[in-house]
Amino acid sequence: MSASASETIRVSEIFGPTIQGEGALIGQPTVFVRTGGCDYRCSWCDSLHAVDSRFRADWRPMTTAEILARVRALSGDAPLMVSLSGGNPAIQPLGPLIRQGQAKGYRFALETQGSVSRDWFSDLDMLVLSPKPPSSAMTTDWDALGDCVKAAASKPRIALKFVIFDEADFAYAREVAARFPYLPVYLQPGNHTPPGPEDMDACIDTEGILGRMGWLIDRVIAERWFAAHVLPQLHVLIWGNKRGV
Numbered sequence: 001m002s003a004s005a006s007e008t009i010r011v012s013e014i015f016g017p018t019i020q021g022e023g024a025l026i027g028q029p030t031v032f033v034r035t036g037g038c039d040y041r042c043s044w045c046d047s048l049h050a051v052d053s054r055f056r057a058d059w060r061p062m063t064t065a066e067i068l069a070r071v072r073a074l075s076g077d078a079p080l081m082v083s084l085s086g087g088n089p090a091i092q093p094l095g096p097l098i099r100q101g102q103a104k105g106y107r108f109a110l111e112t113q114g115s116v117s118r119d120w121f122s123d124l125d126m127l128v129l130s131p132k133p134p135s136s137a138m139t140t141d142w143d144a145l146g147d148c149v150k151a152a153a154s155k156p157r158i159a160l161k162f163v164i165f166d167e168a169d170f171a172y173a174r175e176v177a178a179r180f181p182y183l184p185v186y187l188q189p190g191n192h193t194p195p196g197p198e199d200m201d202a203c204i205d206t207e208g209i210l211g212r213m214g215w216l217i218d219r220v221i222a223e224r225w226f227a228a229h230v231l232p233q234l235h236v237l238i239w240g241n242k243r244g245v
Contacts, residue, residue, distance in 0.1 A: 007093040008061035010036040012050035012086075013243070014070050020083060021234040023128050023186045024159040025109060030081045031071050035094075038087035039115055042136035044165070046191060049243070050087040064097045071106065079105030081125075088112055090148075095120030111161070113138075114145035121152035129183075130161040131176055133169035135190065142179070149180060158183055164216055165190035174225070185228045187220065189213040191236050204236060 016031035036059030038051040049055050062070075071082055082101060084094055090112040098108045098120060109126035121127055129148055132138040152158050160183050162173040169190070177185045189212035192205060213232055220228050 007096075008063055009067060009092045009094065009097065010059045011062045011067065012036040012047075012055075012059050014067065014074070015243075016074055017080060019234065020081070020109075021236065022188055022231060023111070023161045024157070024184065024229075025081065025083075025126060026231055026234055028081055030083045030109075031074050032083045032085060033067060033071065033089075033097075035084065035086045035089045035092045037091055039091060040088065040113055040132060040136070040138050042132055042138055044136065044163075044190060044192060047085075047087065050085075064100055067097055068101055068104070071101065072104070075106075079107070081107045081109060084108060084110040086112075088116065090116040090118055090121075094118075095123065098123045112148070114148045115141055117144065117147040117151040119151060121148065122154045122156070124152060124156040127152045127156045127158045128161050129158065130163070131172075133162060133164065133172040135165040135169050136163075140176075145176075146179075149183070159186060160184070161186045161188070163188055163190045165212065167219075170216070170219055174223070177228075187216055187228055187230050188233055189216055191233055209233075209236065 012034045014033050017029045020026055020028045020030045034047070034050050036050050036056065041051070045051055049058065089110055101108060107125040109128065110124050111128040111130055114129040114131050129145065131140050131145055149158060160177060160180065162169065164170055164173060164187055173187060189209050191209055213230065217230050220230055
């Protein structure tokens, strides 16, 4: 599906530069463009303000030019990585934004659960597929996930990223990785979030997160899954669930 530069994009927030806190680009200076709207409702969603329709009034329709102007202002016009997140950014018409931003020297990464594929995935510099495990209470559409991989196969780096809370989640990650053995895998311990966006600045259970990370490392070693990368959500450990960092 193609998109024109005149189409508006529902934006929940644009912030940065800060560091990417997770996955294949962890630690890299990044500006985030968080879109509004999602086709999933994960039980432990940490970005309800960009997902639930009751917050739709806070989302701003923006053109490609408006978004790029904001990104350039935040970055001081110095090209860097732009992370497209959500919600599910794949449901937004982001093709022109990616291409026009790249023409100005920016690079673009996008993270999605792999439920919707787009032809412009092939224009990305990095595609992170984060299928949702059993603890999310969502069901994976395997054909749709495969279509996302195919749509991006011609150019960008592709990686799998999983949130892991328990043994069922770990087994799920193993299953997905077996279906796509040529893709790098990143695992991170799950973060039990507060009940709503108004509570996102509440203290997090750091001890629980680190305990799950220790368990996750032990499981990876026991399974001899030496191709997997086990990483924390660095931004959560530093700032908790605070928005805009």
